[in-house]
Amino acid sequence: MEISTINSLQTPKLSIQNNQAQKVTPANAQxxxxxxxxxxIDQLNEAQITSDKKTNALASGEIDDLHDVMITAQKASLTLQTAIEVQxxxxxxxxxxxxMQV
Structure with a gap:
């Protein structure tokens, strides 16, 4: 699982057709x-689900790799904290x- 970078939230790019630059419409940007x-949000949810599954598997004795469970839990926690800060x-x-006054 990889956390996506902020680069995926770049500014809308200009599309060039017939040698004329056209800006992205507000509907496209939205x-x-x-x-x-x-x-x-889907990545955040997937991180939380993966963490829960590994924690339950550790508690039931299906897996015994505590380090992997703790790392997954920390990744999920960090992802959630980042989402809260962005919000x-x-x-x-x-x-x-x-x-702002108009």
Missing amino acids: GQFSSSLKNA RKAIDAYNEVMR
Whole structure:
């Protein structure tokens, strides 16, 4: 399992057709953002499920590699903490935009 990098959340690229640069439409940007967000949430969920499965297997005696279970649990914990921090930053940015005077 690999945590995706922030590079996957790059700014929308320009598409060139007929030698004219056209910007990505807001609908396309929204679709790209929502799919990136969904992928990140799916990866977070998968990390949590994997950690739970390994913890249950260790508790039932199916596996005896404590180090692997602890590493998986730490990865899941770190992934969750990162998601929470990103959520906080997004909420802070939203609140800052809402406070702007137009």
